[in-house]
Amino acid sequence: MVMPDFMNSGIYAWVILPLLIFAARIFDVSLDTLRILFINRNLRYWAAVCGFFGVLIWLLVIRQIFQQINNPLCFIAYPAGFAAGNIVGSLIENRLSLGKVILRIITHLEAEELVSTLRSYGYGLTVLDASGATGPVKVIFTVMERNDIPRIVETIKKYNPHTFYSVEDVRFVSEAVTPHRLPGVSRWKRPFTSRHSH
Secondary structure, eight states: OOHHHHHTSHHIIIIIHHHHHHHHHHHHHHHHHHHHHHHHTTOHHHHHHHHHHHHHHHHHHHHHHHHTTTOHHHHHHHHHHHHHHHHHHHHHHHHHOOSEEEEEEEESSOOHHHHHHHHHTTOOEEEEEEEETTEEEEEEEEEEEGGGHHHHHHHHHHHOTTOEEEEEEESOOSOEEEEOOOTTSOTTSSOOOEEEEO
16 A cells, blocks of 8 residues: 555544644643743743744644544544643653752751751751741751752651651752762762852
8 A cells, every 4th residue: 555545544544643643742742841841941942942843743733633624533632642741741841850949948846957967968058947837947948959859858858757848949040059969979978069050
């Protein structure tokens, strides 16, 4: 069967094309998720590349749908791909873990050991005495790389298991003390030297 005949066949119209639309929508929406992520991280050129290819794929998909206007599977594949693309895009975003975040810790317990441990990792901390709903608390702020969150949360739970903490994305940081990455050395096996990042 030659290619033009295959593209006019029932298998292509009712099986292959809906699957292609579904896959293309996943890729298109994932690119759009990355575009927003890059914009939030001020990576405008990567955002432009994602935007270009995302719109290009979307135009190709819409063209195919209008050519198969009587094919209900194509209309089902389109929103299904959009839904799956949101899931895939969020997984990619979590995997990339780009940018810096603010970690805020609020604890009723003595926090000296937790503070000294985080500082030994090379983080710059701001520690405040405050008053919470049930009494005095310690409030600890620090700026860190997004991909450091799991390890730091693990450290928090080790020293203060019931501590409240929150994490917020940061678009711009004028100056922060963060661990110095040593080539070939696991950053969680030894203390770090501090560096200023602009």
